[in-house]
Amino acid sequence: MTSPQFGGGRPGGPARKSSALEKAQARDVSLRRIGRLFVPYRPQLAVVTTIIVVAAVLGMASPFLLREVIDVALPHQDVTLLCWLAAGMVAVPAVTAVLGVVQTWISTRVGQQVMHALRTGVFAHLQRQSMAFFTRTRTGEVQSRITNDIGGMQSVVTSTATSVAANLTTVVATAVAMVALSWRLSLITLVVMPPAILLTRRVARMRREVTARRQAELADLNVTIDEGLSISGVQLAKTMGTGPALIERFTASSARLIDLELRSELAGRWRMAVMRVLFAAIPALIYLGAGLPVTAGSMSIGTIIAFTTLQSGLFMPLMGLLDVGVTITSSLALFARIFEYLDLPVDVADPAAPVTVDTAHAPGHVRFESVTFHYPGSDVAAVAGVDLDVPAGSTLALVGETGSGKSTLAGLVARLQDPTGGRVTIDGVDLRVLRLADVAALVGVVSQETYLLHATVRENLRYAKPDATDAEIEAAAGAAQIHELLAGLPDGYDTMVGSRGHRFSGGEKQRLAIARTLLRNPRVLVLDEATSALDNETERAVQQAFDALAEGRTTITIAHRLSTVHDADQIAVVDHGRIVERGTHETLLADAGRYAALAAGAGHSAAR
Structure with missing residues (x-):
């Protein structure tokens, strides 16, 4: 009954999780717990949120400037007003661009610090685990969670909070501006919301399942690399003649990854294609509605153009806001795998109140x-x-x-x-x-x-x-x-x-x-x-x-x-x-x- 660290040991079974188990773990991840990762950076996030709100509000000025150009400055040949409006149309994107650079720098830095804390937290916690954990866990599995899983969370951690704030602010500001221009035309835009939400929920559920299976497959791939390309592994393969079997195993795992990636990407592409068609149809409905005898003359050309400009600008932030939901839902599988390691109990830990000894002069009576x-x-x-x-x-x-x-x-x-x-x-x-x-x-x-x-x-x-x-x-x-x-x-x-x-x-x-x-x-x-x-x-x-x-x-x-x-x-x-x-x-x-x-x-x- 020898322990593995001294040359004997008990073989541990593989730590591979089934897809069903991965999904169960994903459901158990609390969004509040994910949010706590950002608590130390509340001041920076407050600055980012302020910048986003200011940039979004400034961005909404452009359609109104355009309306004034078309309805007032050009018909009345008011050159002074036209110059001021043109300068404003240049200044607004310039200022928002500068604010965007500052916001990106702060948010990316915060995200990378959160990633750093996760990586070092997992590594430090695993260092405290007893030998029994490493006996029953494949080396490639541990490496996969620290590199692939945390790496897969990067887009969520670095951009989710700012993406939510930026897109939500833009959507709200755009909606307010659209209602201010024409509340009747704004009702037409609402027809895209039910299919958008329905498609997003379906894609999110599918991507969560695919993400869990993909990470498990990546862990298997890492194990194969670790076992097959280490010096001891290569020597064993050459002496046992198992090289072709290892290549076949690696090839099959890589092929499964192709299928999982295709399923994930195509689900998102189909949703995007449907939403693009719906958003493209709305301007046509607006022009049709504005030209009908019943509504003809009820609004100016500048209002229609400004409204369609706003409506077309609503597509990207709205899709971005919906994509955040998809990303967070699919990434729950990654958070579940990381939190599973962080929640492992430490079998051999430092005592709460340690006794101090002189290690250099201790007699050594055992x-x-x-x-x-x-x-x-x-x-x-x-x-x-x-x-x-x-x-x-x-x-x-x-x-x-x-x-x-x-x-x-x-x-x-x-x-x-x-x-x-x-x-x-x-x-x-x-x-x-x-x-x-x-x-x-x-x-x-x-x-x-x-x-x-x-x-x-x-x-x-x-x-x-x-x-x-x-x-x-x-x-x-x-x-x-x-x-x-x-x-x-x-x-x-x-x-x-x-x-x-x-x-x-x-x-x-x-x-x-x-x-x-x-x-x-x-x-x-x-x-x-x-x-x-x-x-x-x-x-x-x-x-x-x-x-x-x-x-x-x-x-x-x-x-x-x-x-x-x-x-x-x-x-x-x-x-x-x-x-x-x-x-x-x-x-x-x-x-x-x-x-x-x-x-x-x-x-x-x-x-x-």
């Missing part, structure tokens, strides 16, 4: 007191009723068969998970009352699976201690028996390690990980057979470095080879999450119990 642990969703305890006392500066070796619970115990010491019963303490302090940063400073971990960043050797080592000097880095590398190798490289410590450290061999990567941990100088060391990938000569050298480091520090080793634990102060044999034997190498051999059987099996295997 105790397990009646510790029990269940993995989420499992009824079988991975660890059950474990009591262990590891005095400061001593060494404990955990041995047992694969899946016995050794790595789970080590993970509890590093607080990668919290016990479901009992407690783990360092120097008498429950780990759950310490800050996570303090636990990380107290406990250093070197596991079998070494992860290196795609950066230089120096940057990888400095990751453990950002303020480390070059001398400290080289000293740690020397203790890990890798300094000479690094110094001999053409670029030395500035050598790029490559993706996941594939520039180096397994043993070299493990020594880099050891150097990284040595640089932190923790009081407690957790070693998951950290020398298992080294040849015998290098292993002996690194073991000597560990022996020197262990002076005055507590070391807990997960042993896969019993030959590495002969000198441990105590050895605990783990079986099905329980401690079945404990003692030194000699006493356990003398007891002729489980440890002796494991030692005999190891010796027999080595002999073969």
Whole structure:
């Protein structure tokens, strides 16, 4: 029963959501919660709203200026009035254009700050999740939500509020101006509203469903890319001959995306086409109505032209206002996916009132007191009723068969998970009352699976201690028996390690990980057979470095080879999450119990 972070683990099922579930999540998203994203920026939004209102009101002056030109200035050949009206017709769009630039700058900045807050909020919250979350969630799924989902929300976040204000103000101002010109003609324009609202609602519902399915498909695409194009994935595909199957999977997913995008776009295009026809028909009805014998002469030509100008200018803001509804409704699926991550409970969190400890001078006395642990969703305890006392500066070796619970115990010491019963303490302090940063400073971990960043050797080592000097880095590398190798490289410590450290061999990567941990100088060391990938000569050298480091520090080793634990102060044999034997190498051999059987099996295997 080993945890994935120490080389065992439980495979997690895919996190893919069905379309029905996505829609259910979308319905649960509160518009009020979305609105709260903008609360810190109320002053800026107030300025934007003021600019929009002023620009909309100014824009309504143009049709009235046109009417005066046609009905007054031209018939009466009033050159002075004509000049003033012409200047006004130029000044109005110039002023509104300047106001539009200012409004765009402020609103875009606010939108980008909201996007930044969402991205960093999700990333920070996921950093606080326990290892269990990452075990059951596909890496590509997490990346898709942070990039694709938040990226898909950008148009909503950056322009929705201003679009609503601008279009609503323009529609209201235009409607008022149209009524002022002719309330009878204004009634004709109302015929477009029922079909516009009906079509918009249908398109919004369809786009919400399509958006949910599209984001799920994008997540699958990201997973395929992550699994198929990483170095390990490419190597696996080449050795297993699964390249064609991966290409087929990627192609099918991409083809489904084409269909979803077409459905989304065509729905909007059909609505736009219908609305354009309706709006184009209205001026014809207006001219027809104005020319009928019953209404002929009841209004001037300037009024008709000004009215049709206003009516034609109503199309874009009205459609924009309706589009906001479509956009918000379809984006609810995106908000649901993001809020789902933000609402995840934090299993391993900083305490509300943390206890302060001196991490640099803590003795490092580790105790397990009646510790029990269940993995989420499992009824079988991975660890059950474990009591262990590891005095400061001593060494404990955990041995047992694969899946016995050794790595789970080590993970509890590093607080990668919290016990479901009992407690783990360092120097008498429950780990759950310490800050996570303090636990990380107290406990250093070197596991079998070494992860290196795609950066230089120096940057990888400095990751453990950002303020480390070059001398400290080289000293740690020397203790890990890798300094000479690094110094001999053409670029030395500035050598790029490559993706996941594939520039180096397994043993070299493990020594880099050891150097990284040595640089932190923790009081407690957790070693998951950290020398298992080294040849015998290098292993002996690194073991000597560990022996020197262990002076005055507590070391807990997960042993896969019993030959590495002969000198441990105590050895605990783990079986099905329980401690079945404990003692030194000699006493356990003398007891002729489980440890002796494991030692005999190891010796027999080595002999073969």
